[in-house]
Amino acid sequence: MPDQLLFGMEVFLNGLMAGVLYALVALGFVLIYKASGIFNYAQGVMALFAALTLVGIMEGQVPFAHLINAVFGTEVHHFGWHLPALVGIILTVGVMVVLAWLVNTLIMKHLVNQEPIILFMATIGLAYFMEGLGDLMWGADIKKLDVGLPQGINGVIDTVTYDIFGYGFFIDNLDIWATVIAAILVIALMIFSQYTKQGRALRAVADDHQAALSVGISLNFIWVLVWSIAGFVALVAGIMWGAKSGVQFSLSLIALKALPVLMLGGFTSIPGAIVGGLIIGVGEKLFEFAIGPMVGGATENWFAYVLALLFLVFRPQGLFGEKIIERV
Amino acid sequence: MLDATQDGYTTADGRKIGGVVMEMKNITLRFGGVVAIKDISFDIREGEIRAIIGPNGAGKSSMLNVISGFYVPQEGEVLYKGKPRPQMKPYQVARQGIARTFQNIALFEGMTVLDNVMTGRLNKMKTNMFQQGLWKGAAEREEVENREVVEKVIDFLEIQNIRKTPVARLPYGLKKRVELARALAAEPSLLLLDEPMAGMNVEEKEDMSRFILDVNDEFGTTIALIEHDMGVVMDLSDRVVVMDYGKKIGDGTPDEVRSNQDVIDAYLGVAHD
Numbered sequence: 001m002p003d004q005l006l007f008g009m010e011v012f013l014n015g016l017m018a019g020v021l022y023a024l025v026a027l028g029f030v031l032i033y034k035a036s037g038i039f040n041y042a043q044g045v046m047a048l049f050a051a052l053t054l055v056g057i058m059e060g061q062v063p064f065a066h067l068i069n070a071v072f073g074t075e076v077h078h079f080g081w082h083l084p085a086l087v088g089i090i091l092t093v094g095v096m097v098v099l100a101w102l103v104n105t106l107i108m109k110h111l112v113n114q115e116p117i118i119l120f121m122a123t124i125g126l127a128y129f130m131e132g133l134g135d136l137m138w139g140a141d142i143k144k145l146d147v148g149l150p151q152g153i154n155g156v157i158d159t160v161t162y163d164i165f166g167y168g169f170f171i172d173n174l175d176i177w178a179t180v181i182a183a184i185l186v187i188a189l190m191i192f193s194q195y196t197k198q199g200r201a202l203r204a205v206a207d208d209h210q211a212a213l214s215v216g217i218s219l220n221f222i223w224v225l226v227w228s229i230a231g232f233v234a235l236v237a238g239i240m241w242g243a244k245s246g247v248q249f250s251l252s253l254i255a256l257k258a259l260p261v262l263m264l265g266g267f268t269s270i271p272g273a274i275v276g277g278l279i280i281g282v283g284e285k286l287f288e289f290a291i292g293p294m295v296g297g298a299t300e301n302w303f304a305y306v307l308a309l310l311f312l313v314f315r316p317q318g319l320f321g322e323k324i325i326e327r328v
Numbered sequence: 329m330l331d332a333t334q335d336g337y338t339t340a341d342g343r344k345i346g347g348v349v350m351e352m353k354n355i356t357l358r359f360g361g362v363v364a365i366k367d368i369s370f371d372i373r374e375g376e377i378r379a380i381i382g383p384n385g386a387g388k389s390s391m392l393n394v395i396s397g398f399y400v401p402q403e404g405e406v407l408y409k410g411k412p413r414p415q416m417k418p419y420q421v422a423r424q425g426i427a428r429t430f431q432n433i434a435l436f437e438g439m440t441v442l443d444n445v446m447t448g449r450l451n452k453m454k455t456n457m458f459q460q461g462l463w464k465g466a467a468e469r470e471e472v473e474n475r476e477v478v479e480k481v482i483d484f485l486e487i488q489n490i491r492k493t494p495v496a497r498l499p500y501g502l503k504k505r506v507e508l509a510r511a512l513a514a515e516p517s518l519l520l521l522d523e524p525m526a527g528m529n530v531e532e533k534e535d536m537s538r539f540i541l542d543v544n545d546e547f548g549t550t551i552a553l554i555e556h557d558m559g560v561v562m563d564l565s566d567r568v569v570v571m572d573y574g575k576k577i578g579d580g581t582p583d584e585v586r587s588n589q590d591v592i593d594a595y596l597g598v599a600h601d
Contacts, residue, residue, distance in 0.1 A: 188461075196460040197453045204436050204447050211434035214396070215510065216422035216451040 006167045011289045012282055017175030019281020020182045021244070024237035025254055026261040026273040027186070028230045033267050035206045035226040038108070038119045042127035044255020046096075046231055049134045051238030051247045053095050055145050056138045058088035063137045085147035089235070096231030097224075104223045112209075112219075131252060140249060145242035149177045178240045185236055186274060189229075193270075198225060260308035266321025275319060280304045336373060339566050340581075346374030348410070349518055349550050350395065355404035357390055364390040365401065366574040372518065377544050378552045379561045382571035383594060388554045389431060391571070392522050395552065396428045397421035409517075423451050427516035429507045431523045431554075437496040441487060441506050442478070444495055448513030449474040481512045484546070485539060501532035505539070512543060519543070521553035525560055533557065537564055558595075562586065570594070 028043040040046075056063060060079035069075060083091075107122055150173040162168035193199040204212045205222045212219065241251055257280070265276025284303040292299045311318065336345045350372040357365040365387045372378045380388045393399040394406070397418040406413045408424065416424075427448070436444050452474055453460075459467040482488055485505050490498060495506060504524060511519055524540065525533045537560055543549050555561045561568060562582040570578035570585055572594040578585045585591055 191461045192457070195463055196457045197450055197455075198457055200443070200447060201450055203439065203443075204450075207436035207438050208434050210398075210430060211436060211510075212447075213398070213418040214422055214428050214430070214434065215447045215514065216419045217447075218417070218419045 003167065006165050008286070008289060010169045010171075011285050013169065013171060014175070015282035015285030016278055017172070017179060017281070018285065019278035020175070020179045021237065021240055021277075022254075022257055022261050022280055023274045023277025024178075024182055024185075024233065024240060025258040026265065026277055027189075027270065028233040028237065029258055029262055030265075030267065030270055030273045031189075031233065032226055032230045035202050036108070036119075036223060037116060037206075038123060039116070039267070040230065041120060041123040041255070042130055043230065043234060044258065045127045045130045045134075045252045046099075046234035047238040047241065047254070048247070048249065048251040049099075049130050049238075050092055050096055050231065050235035051145060051242040051251065052134045052138045052143070054088050054092045054147075054235065054239065055143045055242070055247050057091050057095075058083050058085065059143075061138060066139065067136060089147070089239075092235055093232060096235055097228045100227030100231050101224050103227055104220060108223060108227075109220060127252070131249065135249070142246045142248040143242075145239065145247050147239055147243060149174055149243055151243070174240075174243055178244075181236065181240070182274075185233065186270065189233075189270060192229075198222075202226060257304060260304040262318070263308040263311050264318055266318030269318070269320035272318055272320030280307065283307060339376075343375065343545075343566075345376045345566065348372070349374050349408070350552075351407040352391075352395070353405040353407065355391070355394060355401045355406070357387075357394060357399055357401045363574050365394065365571075367404075368569075368571070368574075368576045369404075370569045370576065370579055372550060372552050373567075374550055375544070375548050376550060376566040377540070377564055378550075379565035379568045380552065380554050380571060381556075381558070381561050381568055385573075386571040387574040388571055389522060392428070392520050392552070392554055395518075396426055396520055422514070425514070425517040426520065427511035427514045427518075428520035429504070429511050429522055429524060431526060433500075433503050433507055435495045435503060435507055435510070438494065440492050440494055441498070441509075442482070442491045444506055445478045445482060445509045445513050446474070448510040449478060451514070477515070478513050481509050484542070485509050485512070501528055501535075504528070504532075504536065508536075508539065508543075512547070512549070515547075517550065519549050519551045521551060523554050523556065525555055525557055533560060540564060 025044060025047060028046065029040060032038055032040040032043070055061075060081040060083070062068065062076045062079060065077050069077075103126065107126065108119070111119055111122055152173055154171045154173050154176060157171045158168040193203065201212070201217045202222055202225065204215070204217055205219060209219060212222075238247070238251070241254060261273065261276040261280050263276075264279055265272030265274070284300045287303045288297065288299045335347055338344055348371045351369075352371070353369050355365055355368050356363070368391065380391055382388050390399060394401050397416045397420065400415055408426075422428075436447065439447075453470055455467040455470050459465070460471075482491060485508060487502065487505055487509060490502065495503060498506065508521070508524065521540070525536055528536060540551060540553070541564065544551055553565070555564075565582060567580060568578070568582055568585045569576060570588070570591045572590075577590040577594055578588040580588075
């Protein structure tokens with residue numbers, strides 16, 4: 001096989017892996033949008049906040065250390081412990097649940113039945129607030145996140161592909177793990193939504209508030225649950241991105257890449273978020289590989305958005321979104 | 329008229345009506361300066377079909393919303409099964425065994441008929457999320473039991489052939505029936521129907537009337553309903569409350585109400601001089 005084709009295949013596989021990470025962020029958007037009609041601009045920041053909190057807890061950082069030291073003139077920075085990743089993750093999930101409860105109780109509960117644009121504005125405010133809170137709690141420096149997932153080139157794939165094609169594929173172990181974990185997460189979410197009482201209640205609330213109340217569903221409970229799940233998905237996304245490129249504040253910008261993913265996949269479809277993420281991931285890598293050199297590169301910055309624009313023109317509901325029907 | 333201390337009564341067609349299930353005491357509901365309900369008291373007895381009627385804007389729907397917890401009255405007391413009911417959210421009222429339908433149909437449009445009716449059973453499920461996710465043992469048995477109740481209701485209301493159809497595709501009359509099925513699936517001790525016949529043609533009205541009577545007869549369900557169609561109300565109900573401009577102007581059997589001068593005036597209008 002010619003080298004160009006083999007290299008293209010490798011790019012394709014790496015694109016799939018990158019797409020999984022986009023899909024993970026997009027998934028959080030879809031969950032909240034489906035259940036409450038809120039487009040949660042803060043989803044990317046939630047991923048950042050979750051990752052910061054996880055690192056902070058694992059490394060025994062004192063939250064608000066700078067603030068405490070400035071006010072009381074103390075010198076505290078660390079509790080002096082190092083927790084295993086699993087304990088850290090469980091505690092972080094707890095933090096995200098509390099956060100979900102706070103978001104619902106302090107903000108969303110008071111905005112029920114408001115226009116979507118108002119809810120959207122509220123989440124923009126939430127995004128900036130959480131970014132500031134994350135900074136204040138854990139500091140703005142880039143942190144290394146190691147939850148014990150294997151990193152580096154996968155030797156088996158390298159050897160096998162070398163034996164077959166005479167060209168070893170470079171696939172990162174971390175990407176493989178991200179794919180496996182994302183798959184498990186999606187299956188778990190599907191099971192939750194289809195087979196559990198809470199999942200049914202969630203779908204009911206997404207459909208009609210009044211009717212949901214009349215069959216005895218507590219809207220507040222469902223909303224806290226949805227924000228908690230979105231927080232959990234954000235944590236998973238945060239771990240993957242954090243492990244790949246360090247926990248830094250530019251992480252919140254990956255939320256922007258989730259937008260074209262959603263336009264492709266549709267705002268209301270979980271499979272859509274996955275497929276959309278994969279298409280964007282593969283598309284931008286292959287485009288950069290094939291067309292990039294002709295136009296001077298850096299196509300990855302805009303490819304996704306142009307693709308999304310095309311979709312908005314020709315298929316505004318996305319690949320899997322609910323069809324937009326206006327009755328006159 | 330009956331007083332609340334009585335144990336019950338026997339209807340003209342020989343059905344035994346039991347004690348008081350729901351009692352409204354001096355209910356007053358205001359929206360700002362508008363008095364929607366003014367000092368109304370009445371009761372609903374076990375096993376009866378109780379109608380609330382009145383001209384447009386009389387406050388009937390408001391009254392139903394007070395019973396189901398969607399509105400909180402400023403004054404008065406709600407007694408459920410003999411005990412004063414504290415202020416509750418609508419979902420808590422539903423969990424106490426009060427199911428309802430809506431005037432403008434509130435169904436889960438994206439779900440199938442079967443899924444819609446199954447939501448009526450949500451609060452009967454006791455196993456936890458993880459058991460249900462694994463779909464084994466207790467969770468599976470529970471699902472099967474609840475499914476049986478639901479299938480019975482679906483059979484009863486003759487909607488077997490549309491079980492798997494998404495609700496959004498159904499015509500209006502069938503949607504109303506699905507909504508009734510969902511309410512029935514909860515096996516309520518009090519069923520509230522907000523204009524179950526609104527917007528239906530004659531045939532659909534007859535069907536719905538038959539179902540309401542059958543539900544009451546077969547399951548002994550206590551039903552309180554609001555309706556505009558006087559003919560339907562008089563045929564269906566055991567006792568009728570008549571409201572006008574937020575006030576109660578009549579209460580009694582259909583015959584008593586029909587011969588009540590205030591009621592006749594409210595419906596036919598009266599010369600102001």
